Structures are given as structure tokens and as C-alpha cells.
Amino acid sequence: MRMIETVQEIQDMARGAVFLGSGGGGDPYVGELFLRQQLNLGRHAKIVDASELADDAFVICIAGVGAPTVLVEHLVSAKTLLRVLEHAEKFYGRKVDALISAEIGGANSMFPVALGAQTGLPVVDGDGMGRAFPHLEMTTFSVYGIKTSPGFVMDDSGNVVSFETSTDRLAEEVVRGVATALGAMVYGCFYPMSGAQLKATAVLGTISQTIEIGRHIREARDHCEDPFTGLMAYLNDPAKERHARILFDGKIVDVTHETRDGWHWGRVVIGNTTDESDQLTVDIQNEFLIAKRNGRTVTVVPDLISVLDTETAEPLTAEMLAYGQRVRVIGYSAAPVMRRPECLKVFGPRMFGLDEDFVPVEELTG
């Protein structure tokens, strides 16, 4: 168990959430501000290990669904988050014992922690992706048989729409349609599960990872040390089944962005500053999906690709990339569970239209 008690921890967490967002997931800035306000009010989120949960505990995922542009205008209502919890207990007919994030990468890392700070409910150190993905069904929960249904979404005016769908993929379609109708930002309750189910399916320890990633970057900066040294030592720890590689170091020489069907597509090309023929390309579909060095794949989804500022090690979202930025690209292994065949069927390279099979970053980079 740990309490989030300082502005630094909140900022570390937000920075780490951008790193694990692998370019996507939205900016956690609004969530960071929400937690800072809770801190100003003297309220702290309590983070617990999955092992601290009783097997018959009742846990729900809290997430926001909508457009990042709307989140930065409508912000977050503390009352709405409280009402989500209140409604969940009525809807499921039992008391909620703990919260968990569906998606640790980006903005959705923050909402369960925000509600946890408000209510004192524990938030489980883990999530359903260990990164960011564009769809609700792309979770280890779903792969291992926990249904996102029955669930509901709610807006700030108290409108509630509940759903029960035959597949989690359909739930994604329904929820996004409802979100559009309600102003493009709703908060919902997904994947009701027991403590035992959570322990069997979640990607564990990911909140701690966000805080640790952010802390390594911050402390190195504070001590005027190279921020990549400590970060890489933390990320690349084979004894804990973590593998990280610096894939490339260079300058962005080209970026293209386009919006297709409401999603962000693009490509970034990074050039070696001393050898012009040496390039890394990263393809974007909301998240960074695949990195190729001179045509050869060096990291591919679900492994993570993070692009960081060379000087400060600030993790950058796909929207922030621009020509001329000096960046260092890190390939980072997804959690072992995410790399299993049954998971790759839901969020492996072929699910994003890539014509290749998944190979772990540590094998691709030797």
C-alpha cells in the first residue's frame, strides 16, 4: 500500500503515464490538476497491491471516453465521479471495494486515482493494458474472459446509459456512439470483476511503474545528471522480465499527421545527425505502433515505443512531435501477459493492419 501525498508524485505519475501511453492515450494534464486539487483539500489516493485484495472483493474500472479536445474544455467534475460510484453500487447491487484503471497510458490512468482520492476507496496498482490502446476491448481483462458488460456511462448532467452487449468490441462501438450523443465526453464503469479475477488477468504494478518512470526522470534532472541513465537502468531489468533498448538517437526530419474516421494516423521519420542514410521511422495509429530502423523492424506493438526529448527525457505524445526536435526513442517490452498468443490475437500487429508477427523487442534488437 502507498499513499499519493505530494505534488511531485502526481507529476511523476502523469509523466510516467505519457511514457506508457506510447504516444497515445491523451494528455493526463487535466487529471494531474484534479489530483492536485484533491491534494489541496488534504485528500490522498491510496494505491494497493492486487495481493492485498480479498478474492471476493468487488472491483470496477473507471474510465473517461471521449475526445481530448472536449476534456480540455469541460475538465472533470468531482461530483460526476462520485455519482459514477454511487450509481455503480446501485447498478451492480453491491458495494464497490476497489477501483482499477483500464488503461494506464495517458489520461485514463488518472480517473480511478482521482475518484480514489475523493472517496478513500483503494486503487489497485495495475490496469488492463500496461500501455494505451484505442479500443475498450483491447484489455487483458477481455482476453481472459471478463466482460465489460454490464456497464454504463454517465455525463455531467446526470444522463446515464447502461449497456449489455454480446461482445466487448460491440461495447466499444456502443459506448463511443453514446459519448458522441452526450457531448463527446462521458465517464463510465466497465469490467466489473472479483478480486480473484483481477489477480488472474490484470497487468500488475503499472501505477508504481508510472511513478518510478517519472521519478527517475525528475531526480536526474534535479541532480543535473543524464536522465536516461537511471531510467534505462530501471526499465531494462531482465530479472523482472523487463527489457528496454534505446532504439535511436536523432532529430525528427519529417512528421505527417492526418485524421481518418476520427482517429489519428501518421508517421514520424527520425534521422541520425551524423549519418544521413541512417533513419528510424515510427508509424502512428493513435499510438506509436511500429518502429523500423532502415526498413528493419526494431519494436512492434504490443511492445511500447516512447519518444523522449533528448535533453530533458520528457516523454512526448504523438501530437507533440514536430520537425527539428532532438529525440531519443525507447523500445520497451510489454508485460509478459500481453505477449501471449491469445493477447496478440486481440492487440498484436495484425490487428492494426501490420503484415508481420510479433517479435519481442529484446530479440529484434539482439
Next chain:
Amino acid sequence: MKKTKLRLGIDVGGTNTDGVLMSGSEVLGAHKSFTTDDISGGLIRTVSELLQGSGVPAGSIGSVMIGTTQFVNAFLQRRHLSEVAVVRICLPKADGVPPMVAWPDDLRAIIGSHIYLVGGGSFYTGLEYAPLDEVELDKVGRDIAKKGLNAIVITANFAPVRPDIEERAASILRRHLPNADITLSAQVGGVGLIDRENAAIINAALSQLSRKVVTSLVSAFQSVGINAPIYISQNDGTLISTGYAQRFPIFTCSAGPTNSIRGAAFLTGLQEAVVVDVGGTTTDVGFLLRGFPRETATANTIGGVRTNFRMPDVLSIALGGGTVVRQSATGVTLGPDSVGYQLKDKGMIFGGDTLTTTDIAVRAGQFSLGDRSKVAGLPDALVSSVLDLIHARIEVAIDQMKTNSRPVPVVLVGGGAILVSRPLKGASQVYQPEYAEVANAIGAAIALVSGRVDRLFDVGALGREGALAQAKGEAIAAAVAAGADPDSVQIVDVVELPMTHMKSGSVQIKVRAVGELADE
């Protein structure tokens, strides 16, 4: 033939007050004096010397353009700030993130915690999700009046789409606060409530100071016999009236770098170039694009507060004429510290004991200043390795500001430009025009007038072309309202940002139009 009126361009910086006198595109004279605490002293000296030196009577000045860092400096130094009442129209939304949550404590202590959340606001579509709570607003107005506050901010969700909600709220507050300075968020920023609200609060906090400064500028010119209209430079290098600057000091906060980039464009005739402004302590590298500074795409921070208002994209590196040079076993290092204005006492060529970049440049024979014999003993190897470092740093900064790898023209301006003596990598040509040392005052003198739009448009209903046409029309109208000659207004910038993660027809469109100042 119409007689060309003379323009007086002034830059009131932290160290120097620069002035130039221009007739059309001809520079008639330039002068530099030290800035004084009261601003008007340095200003009067610069203007008087300039008029005397060029033999021009005060009465022949047709217009005065001023760029100043006074407001941004006041905010950075937490001086002369007003307490602000912040009224946000948002309920039932946004109560979890009230105004000023992440502001530094010292600023919150000065500005106070007079925060009111009121019902109302709009979806991205422009439809209201809740009606404006007029009864509550009336109570809020009474409460603010009772507290005696005069600086007020009103913000509302999606105000860039529905500015009328903030305007209606203002008219209700005015019943109790007829003389207050009210800043509406839609007047100072685009989509992104927190950053726009922060900009509005900074603006309101500066409102009393801006009255005082603008009044003293106007009276300083009157005291030297100049009664011409006075304009102030804003962040994008275009002009606003003194009345407008008084209401929106936030728009002047980064006029300094903008003016030097615009001045560089004027002095060289270039439309696209990297501009390197070498000062005493820092070098600011900016990018000139279609005659204007390129602006930042991401959030900017002023004095610890994040805002989204427009700023030129400038990379500052710790390198200037006063930068300290050190030698150690591992080699030579530059700065990051500088002796700044104390160069005249501490620099070796002036008999001091601190080795600076200026000493090295003098030793290398790049120009003469002070007593060159004091640095004659410096070894050649040291001189060349320092020059290597200076050029390498500037080259890296230039490369970082470029939008592609092609070589671009580079313009050197500012008093420290003398440090550069070699061709620069990545530059197709290096320009160092006459009057480069007062490029910022020239940038003020030649400024144009602009109008802007930054809001969501319904492309589903209007069509893409229709939405763009409407956005451009609004930007042009705003430029004309700001004083531009309608015949000269052009669209200089169009950015479209579709809303992601949703299948909606809303597109955020940003348009900027600029034109020449209409004759009085």
C-alpha cells in the same frame, strides 16, 4: 502626392531603450539609452537625442510604435499585481479542477482566492448544456463589489465557440461593478479552458499596472512635444492601440523577440530565415516565416503559469557578449553565466579580470572595443577553441529551429552579433545588415495590424470550404476593427485541427489576418 509621415519605433527593454526614426522604408536615425526605473526617463532621453540627431521636429512624427517588456517583467517579478475575482461559468461540469489549482503559491497569495463557479456553458457544438445561472451571477456581482475588487475574469466552457455566454455574464456583473476591468476568456485565448483562463487571470492581474504604464508612456511623448497616435506591439508583431493594450497587457508579453525577428525581415527583405538575436546574456533564435515569427504549437509557461496564448517560437541559449569563458583540465567551457551589463567593468578589455566571449572576439580581431592589448597574451589555441564552441552552439540552435534540412538564410541581429565571424553550417547565407543592433525598434516601427480567429467550426453543416471562408472573414473583420486598412488585409496563417477520437464534424480552425495601419 501624399506626404509620407514619419514613424518612431521604440523598444523599451530591461537594459536598453532603443529608438529609430523611419520615413517609409528609410531609416533616418537610431539611438540607444539605458532604460530607467520610471521608464519615461530613458524614453524621453532616447527620443530627444533621436530627434536632435536627425534634425526632425517633434510635430512631424506621424505615429509612434512601442514594444515593451514591462508587463511580462512585472508578472515574472510579482510586482504591481492586482487581486482578481475569477468567475467560471461551467456547472455542472469542471468542479473538480477549479481555477488556479497549479499556480505557484506566491502568486495565489497575491491574486487571492476569489473564485466563483456558476451554472452554464456550451458543448463543442455550440449548444448549451445548461442555461446561464443569472440569479447566481447577480449574487456573485454583489459579493465581488462588497470585497471591493476591480479586476475580474469571466471564463466559460467552449467560449471560443460561444463567446456570447461570457458577454452576457459580464453585462450582469456590470450592474454591481460598473467600473471594473473585466477580462473575458474568449478575448485572450482559444480552445483549452485552463490555459485560456490562466491567460485571462494574468491579464486581469496586470490591469491596474497597464493603466499606469500606458498613461505614463502617453504623457512622456507629450512632454517632448509628440502628440501623434501611439501604438503598442503585441506578441505576433502587430500593433494594438494604447487603449487596447491597456485592456489586454497579456498580448504584449513577448513582443521583444517578435520585433527583432520582424526588424531582421525588414532590414534584409527576407520572408523566410532563421534570425539569431545575440544579446549580452542569451541568444534568441527564432524563425521568420512569410515575414512573421513562427509561433509555438505547445503550451507556454509565464512565471510558472501555463497559458495557451500566442508566442513566437524562440529558442534561448545561454550565450551572449558577456558570457564567461573558463578553462580547465578537460577543456574550455562557456557560461552559462554572463557578466551582463557589468561587461564594462569586468571584461578584460575594459581592465577587469573576467574572461568573456567579447574579450575573445576582440583578441581574434573580429572588431575593436576597449583595450586590445589586455587580451593580446591569450593563446591562439584558446581563442580558436572558444570561437569553435560559439559557432557550434549557434549552429545547433539554428538547426533545431529549421523546419527541414535545407540550408536557409540566417540573419544576425543584436549587440552581440559581433561574436560571429565565420560562415554558419546550415545557413545558405549569413546576413548582418546595417542597424542590426536596433532591429527590435525597427520591428516596432514597421509593424502591421492583425485579427485572429481560433474556435471550432461545424464542417458537417458548413462544408470545409464554407467553414474556412467564414473563419477567414471573421479574422479579416477583426483586423479591420483593430485599425487595419481594409484594402491591405491578407490572410497569413490557416491551421485546421480536426477533433480526434470522435466521428464528429467539428474542426478547430485558427486564422490570422494582417494589414497595414490605416491612415488617421
